[in-house]
Structures are given as structure tokens and as C-alpha cells.
Amino acid sequence: MEDKQFELRKLKLKELEAMGIDPYANGFTPEHTTKELVSIHASKSPEELEEIEDVFSLAGRVVSKRDFGKSAFFHLSDRTGKIQVFIQKNSVDEKTFALFRKLLDIGDFTGVRGELFKTRTGELTVRVRELFFLTKTLRPLPEKWHGLQDVETRYRQRYLDLIANQRTREIFQRRSKVINLIRRFFDERDFLEVETPMLHPIAGGAAAKPFVTHHNALDMDLYMRIAPELYLKRLVIGGLERVYELGRMFRNEGVSTKHNPEFTMVEFYQAYATYDDLMDLIEDLVSYVVNNTVGNTLVEYEDKKIDFSRPWKRVNIYETLREEFGPSIIEDDKFLFSKADSMRINHNGIRGKALTEIFEALVEETLVNPTFVYGFPLDVSPLARKNDSDPEVVDRFELYIYGREIANAFSELNDPIDQKKRFMDQVEMKKKGEEEYHEMDNDYVSALEYGMPPTAGAGIGIDRLVMLLTNSSSIREVIFFPHLRS
RNA sequence: GAGCCGUUAGCUCAGCUGGUAGAGCAACUGCCUUUUAAGCAGUGGGUCACAGGUUCGAAUCCUGUACGGCUCACCA
Numbered sequence: 001m002e003d004k005q006f007e008l009r010k011l012k013l014k015e016l017e018a019m020g021i022d023p024y025a026n027g028f029t030p031e032h033t034t035k036e037l038v039s040i041h042a043s044k045s046p047e048e049l050e051e052i053e054d055v056f057s058l059a060g061r062v063v064s065k066r067d068f069g070k071s072a073f074f075h076l077s078d079r080t081g082k083i084q085v086f087i088q089k090n091s092v093d094e095k096t097f098a099l100f101r102k103l104l105d106i107g108d109f110t111g112v113r114g115e116l117f118k119t120r121t122g123e124l125t126v127r128v129r130e131l132f133f134l135t136k137t138l139r140p141l142p143e144k145w146h147g148l149q150d151v152e153t154r155y156r157q158r159y160l161d162l163i164a165n166q167r168t169r170e171i172f173q174r175r176s177k178v179i180n181l182i183r184r185f186f187d188e189r190d191f192l193e194v195e196t197p198m199l200h201p202i203a204g205g206a207a208a209k210p211f212v213t214h215h216n217a218l219d220m221d222l223y224m225r226i227a228p229e230l231y232l233k234r235l236v237i238g239g240l241e242r243v244y245e246l247g248r249m250f251r252n253e254g255v256s257t258k259h260n261p262e263f264t265m266v267e268f269y270q271a272y273a274t275y276d277d278l279m280d281l282i283e284d285l286v287s288y289v290v291n292n293t294v295g296n297t298l299v300e301y302e303d304k305k306i307d308f309s310r311p312w313k314r315v316n317i318y319e320t321l322r323e324e325f326g327p328s329i330i331e332d333d334k335f336l337f338s339k340a341d342s343m344r345i346n347h348n349g350i351r352g353k354a355l356t357e358i359f360e361a362l363v364e365e366t367l368v369n370p371t372f373v374y375g376f377p378l379d380v381s382p383l384a385r386k387n388d389s390d391p392e393v394v395d396r397f398e399l400y401i402y403g404r405e406i407a408n409a410f411s412e413l414n415d416p417i418d419q420k421k422r423f424m425d426q427v428e429m430k431k432k433g434e435e436e437y438h439e440m441d442n443d444y445v446s447a448l449e450y451g452m453p454p455t456a457g458a459g460i461g462i463d464r465l466v467m468l469l470t471n472s473s474s475i476r477e478v479i480f481f482p483h484l485r486s
Numbered sequence: 487g488a489g490c491c492g493u494u495a496g497c498u499c500a501g502c503u504g505g506u507a508g509a510g511c512a513a514c515u516g517c518c519u520u521u522u523a524a525g526c527a528g529u530g531g532g533u534c535a536c537a538g539g540u541u542c543g544a545a546u547c548c549u550g551u552a553c554g555g556c557u558c559a560c561c562a
Contacts (some may be wrong), residue, residue, distance in 0.1 A: 004531060005496055005513055064522075071519035088519060106512075119520045143497040145510050145523050152554045164497085208561065227562095253561050263562070346560095390562080393521085405562060436561080461562050474555095485553065 009138045012103045016133060018310030021099070023136035027112035028061035037116065038124055046118040056126060058083065059134060062104065062143055072100070073125070076112065077163075084125040085112055085121075089291045094477040096131050106144075107137035158480050169482050171470045174293055175478055181289045182246060182266055191242040191268060196231035198224060199247070203443065205229030205383070207436040208251040211261075218386040224250035224483070226458065228267050229383065230444045233412060236269050237452045244268035246462070257474040258404065258464065261483050269457035275395045278456045282399060282407055283312055286370065286465070293469050301402055301471055307369045316375040317359045318393070324362060329355075348432060352377025367400035374398075376410075379429075382438050384410035399460075406465055409458030416448035434471055 016023045041049065060078035061327055069091040091096050091114075104110065111132040119125050142148040154161040154168070154299040161168045170451070182389060183193065201220070203210035205227030213222050226247045235243050236378045246266040255261060269278070290308050292298065297309040321329050330337040333351065340347045340354040347354035355377050367373070374397035378386065384394035396410035413419050426438035466478040476482035 003496075007514070066524050067518090067519070069518045069523090073524085075522085084522075086520075091520085106500085108522050117520095118531055121520075121522075123520095123522075140496045144527095145511065148497070149499095150494090150554090153497095155554090159496085160497095206562080213527040225497075249562085251561070254559080256558095256561090259561065265562075354490050372496085431488080450523070459562085 003291055005140050007053060009105060009136070010103070013136045013138070014199065016099075016103055018097070019154040019273055020134055023133060025132065025134055028059055028132050028134055029057075030078075030111060031057045033080040034058060034076065034078050034083040034252045037083055038081065039469050041116055041205065042124045042421065044118075049118055049124075053115060055115055055129065056115055057111065057113045057315075058085075058126065060104050060109065060278060060404065061179065062108050062110060063141070063163075065104075067101065074106075074477055076126075082122050084119070085114070085128055086117075086119070087126045087128040087131065089405050092128055092131060099133070100131060100481070103203060104133070105137060105140075107139070107141045108133070109135035109137075122443065146377050152484070157482060167221050171466075171472060171478060172480065174470050175462075175466045178289055179462065181248065181292050182285065182460075182462070185285050185288055186244045186266075189242070191244045191270070192240055194232070194235060194240070194243045194245050195247070196225075196228045196235075196365070198250075200225050202439050202441050202443075204438060204441050206249075206251075207438070208382075209253055209436055211250050211252045226251050226344065227265075228291065229457065229459070230441060232267055232457065233452060234444070234447045237269055237447050237450055241271040241453070243248060248486070255483060257476070260475050260479055263475070263479075264462040265459050266462060267457065267459040269412070269455055271453040271455045273456040274454070275374070275397055275409055275456050278458050279312075279374075279397060282409065282458060282460070283310060285460075286399075286406075289465070290469065292438040295372075299468065301468055302473060304368055304402070306402055306468065309377050312370040312372060314320050314374060314397075315356060315363075317356065317373060317377075318375050321355060321359055323404055329358075344356055348429075348434060350379055350429065350434075352379035352381075364400065365403040368402050370406075372399055374395045383413055383419075384415045385413045387417070395456075404464055405461070406456055406468075407460040409456065412455045412457055414448060414454060416445050420445045435473060 013023050018322055027124040035331065045089070051257070058071050058078065060076040060082070063075050063077045063082060065074040066072060072087050074085050075083050075387065081377040087097065087100055112126060112128050113130040114126045115127045117127055119427050125183040140166040142160055148154055149374050154165070170339055199215070200215070201222060203223035203226050206229065208226040210223040210226050212222070215222055226249060228247070232243055232245060244266060247264065249265050249277055251264050253259060254263065270281075287308060287310060290297070292422045297307060299306045301347060318330060328374060329339060335352055336351065337347065337349070340358055345354060347357065375393050376384070376396040378392055378394050381396050384396040387395050394410060396408075399407035413422065421455065423440045425437060427440055430437040430439070463475050463478050466472070468477060470478060472478050
């Protein structure tokens with residue numbers, strides 16, 4: 001027999017229709033939510049509830065059922081939570097009761113009207129006077145006690161995960177909250193939320209492999225954006241001074257517990273600010289988000305507690321390397337590259353790459369509490385402003401939490417002549433096999449020629465931040481529909 | 487892309503060194519008017535991911551494929 005439960009439910013559907021009941025009826029409007037009823041009435045005594053003669057109406061999915069023959073309990077689940085419902089043979093009309101017993105399955109949607117009371121065990125419950133079939137479900141729901149465990153099913157059929165696992169709902173509610181808080185934070189500081197193209201003629205603003213697509217009418221290849229950076233800075237040139245964009249980025253690279261081909265980032269730019277200012281601003285922002293979600297500066301994540309209390313540590317890459325390996329690591333290229341080779345680091349003869357990669361290999365995973373890492377080499381930072389006292393270094397930092405890069409920020413390079421030269425250097429290195437290096441972007445250089453005020457900007461990875469704030473070990477837990485092979 | 491692990495009923499899982507498949511929930515038939523993992527009695531349900539191979543005999547051993555998980559590499 002092929003899927004007996006499915007066939008049986010289809011028979012029930014036909015039976016409903018035969019009785020003149022629309023199994024997909026419209027028109028029932030619930031006047032209350034489960035949460036409203038629970039928060040207002042759960043604390044009342046049975047006697048107090050007795051005196052309330054109001055009739056309440058609710059709609060939701062039946063998620064459990066306990067049948068006693070002449071009466072039954074079930075739980076109704078809506079977006080806000082769930083509440084118990086009690087139906088008795090003599091509290092509704094005969095037809096409704098028969099329908100309920102014979103044709104209502106766990107998973108079906110119903111609307112109910114009735115008054116509140118408390119059971120012997122003290123649970124707030126709705127006594128049904130009227131019951132409406134709203135939607136017949138043809139497939140059985142995952143099991144009530146263990147929920148849905150199979151990760152593949154959880155990702156591919158996220159709706160089942162959301163029905164069965166309360167934690168999944170909470171993760172995505174928190175994600176939504178985080179995004180909301182970030183918007184509020186920037187709006188309050190007079191940043192303008194903007195939207196820039198997702199289809200780029202040149203994939204710029206980051207070191208990453210893009211997705212390629214094609215526009216038929218224009219007969220041109222386009223790239224899905226890997227970063228909005230160069231467009232946002234054009235807006236600063238245009239005088240908007242403070243802008244942010246929160247949205248999806250696309251990178252054609254491997255998938256892992258920390259990488260999804262599309263991910264969400266907020267990038268923002270502030271004229272007349274420096275990267276130092278942005279350390280403070282990001283500290284403010286992340287603290288604001290942590291405070292309004294987790295509500296504690298100590299955040300439990302996997303086997304550790306992350307301490308978000310301020311101020312956050314700020315460490316210099318060059319100083320750290322000097323302390324660890326002595327001055328030769330900075331001053332002697334031979335020493336540097338042989339060190340890199342011994343650590344099996346792929347540097348391609350690029351000093352800055354070797355230095356940053358050694359640093360990362362050395363300390364990244366020790367940076368559990370939020371830590372700003374600054375003093376990046378010039379040749380891995382083609383869009384960042386040179387440091388005033390050390391021309392090999394740029395005014396750039398990254399924020400690490402739990403060994404992961406959460407944010408990347410710098411004072412922006414606004415010298416068009418230097419920018420053009422940097423692009424040319426990038427193109428050189430791209431020829432040497434550095435696939436992710438930048439292409440020449442003449443259009444962006446000409447924009448800079450019109451003058452960009454001194455500006456600092458940053459990008460923050462939202463998915464990774466949400467992972468930390470929901471104790472999720474995989475990025476797939478915080479993205480509704482993560483990419484899987486089909 | 488590489489290594490390791492996994493895939494058994496609608497769901498959650500057992501199934502030992504090979505002897506032809508089990509439980510709980512869900513479903514079905516009854517009983518039961520305050521239960522909450524309700525209870526009691528009974529019933530049905532499987533291409534053991536897929537394809538080969540070894541064997542008298544394969545869910546079990548071997549090989550390949552698909553999909554997934556973890557780790558690594560690239561990256562945010």
C-alpha cells in the first residue's frame with residue numbers, strides 16, 4: 001500500500017465535501033491570538049474565569065489531540081504560541097462533534113469560538129462552542145515528542161521544521177529582531193538606508209569569486225554582487241554622507257558550516273569618520289544588538305562563554321607577529337616566506353598575504369571574546385586608505401568573535417590616482433593566479449575623481465552574528481533555505 | 487575538491503560476529519466527559535537510499551553512485 005495515511009486523509013477530505021463542508025473554507029477571522037489569551041487570562045483563578053462570559057475566537061493548526069469519546073482536548077497553535085482547547089459532546093452541536101471525532105486530524109487548521117476555563121491541572125483552556133474546519137491536511141506531521149530531527153528534511157522542508165521544532169522558530173524570530181535592531185541603530189544615527197544594484201558589470205568591493213549571469217537584451221555578462229561597497233561610496237561622493245545597505249551577497253565559493261553561497265551583510269559608510277571611529281560605532285552597534293536580544297554580556301556559545309563586556313580588545317597584527325617571531329618576520333622577506341612555507345601557507349610571494357595568513361593561523365582561534373584586529377598590509381587591502389605613519393599598512397580592522405571574522409572596516413581610500421594604481425597592482429596579481437583579486441574599475445576611479453570626502457566604512461556579516469546570538473553551530477541553522485544539492 | 491561517518495515504517499530510533507525486520511509516536515477499529523508524551527484492548531503499515539558483487543542465504547560483508555553530516559582546503 002502506497003502511503004496509507006495520505007490515502008486515508010484524502011478519503012476524509014471527500015467525506016467533508018460530501019457533507020457540504022468546504023475543507024479549504026475562507027472567511028473565518030480570529031479575533032484573538034493564543035498569546036493574548038494566555039498572557040491576559042492564565043493568571044486568573046478558575047472562579048474569576050467563570051465570571052468572564054466573553055466568547056473568544058482563535059484559529060490555528062491542531063498540533064495534538066487527546067480523545068475521550070464524549071469529550072476531547074487538543075492544542076491549537078498559531079504564530080504566537082499555543083493554547084489548549086476542550087470539546088464536549090454536549091457543548092457543541094451533534095454534527096460538529098461527530099465531524100471533530102471522525103474527520104479532524106492533527107495538522108488540520110480550525111477556527112474555534114468559545115469561553116475560557118481552567119482544567120483541574122490549572123491549564124487555561126478554551127471550551128468550544130463552535131468549530132470550523134479551515135484547512136484539511138493530507139500529510140501527517142512529524143512526531144510530537146522528538147520533533148523533526150533529520151537535518152536534511154529540516155533544511156529542505158523548513159516548514160516542517162518550523163511546525164515541529166520550537167527552537168527553529170525562536171532562531172528565526174531572533175534573526176528578524178537582529179535585523180530590525182540594526183536598522184533602528186543606523187536610522188537613529190541619521191544613516192540613509194539605500195539599495196544598490198545586485199547585478200554588477202564588474203564584481204568589485206571584495207576578494208571573492210562571483211556568480212556570472214547574462215542579460216539577453218543588452219547581450220552582456222553580469223555578476224551577482226559580492227559586495228555593495230563601490231556603489232555605496234559613489235553615493236557618499238554624491239553627498240549622502242551616511243548610508244547603509246542591508247542585503248544579500250553572492251559568492252561562488254565552497255559551502256560549509258560558515259559559508260552559504262548567498263548571505264546577508266550590512267555595509268555602511270560615514271563621511272568624516274575614521275576607522276577608529278568605526279571601532280567605537282561597531283562596538284556600540286553589536287552591544288546594542290546583544291543587549292536587546294540575549295540581554296546579557298555573557299553569551300553562551302557552544303562550549304564557551306563569549307564576554308561582550310566593554311571595552312573590547314584591540315590588537316595590532318604587526319606587533320603581535322613581532323612579539324611572536326621577532327623583528328625579522330617584518331623586516332626580512334626570506335624569513336617571512338620560509339616561515340609561511342613551513343606553516344603551509346599559500347602566499348604566492350605576496351608579503352601582505354603571508355603576514356595576514358600567518359597571523360590568522362596563529363591567533364584567530366584564540367580570539368573568542370570580541371577583538372578588533374588592525375594594521376592590515378596594503379597589498380591585501382586595495383580599497384583602504386594608507387596609514388599616515390606607515391605606508392605599508394592601511395587604516396583597516398577586522399572584528400573577530402569566537403575566532404570568526406564578523407566585521408571588516410577601514411578608512412576609505414579617496415585618492416583617485418592611488419586607487420587607480422592599486423587596481424593596476426591587483427590586476428597584476430590576478431595575472432599571477434590570484435583569482436579573487438580585484439579587476440580594474442575605471443568607472444569607480446572616475447567617480448573618485450569628483451571627490452569623496454574622508455570616509456570610513458564597514459561590512460558586518462549578519463548570518464554569523466545571528467549564529468553567535470542563537471548558539472547555532474551551522475550557518476544553515478540561521479538561513480531558512482540553505483543551499484543543498486538537488 | 488579531499489578524508490571520515492550516516493541513509494531501516496509518515497516521524498524518532500533498535501536490529502551483535504550474515505539466517506530473510508522490530509519498538510514508541512502517528513494511523514485504523516473499539517471503550518472512556520478535565521487529559522496533557524492521557525489510558526486500555528486489538529489491527530494494518532517496509533524496494534532496509536540506489537546499482538552491482540561475494541554467499542546456499544545480505545539491512546548486515548565488498549565496490550560504485552546519489553544525497554546528507556562533520557573535519558580540512560578556499561572564503562565572510
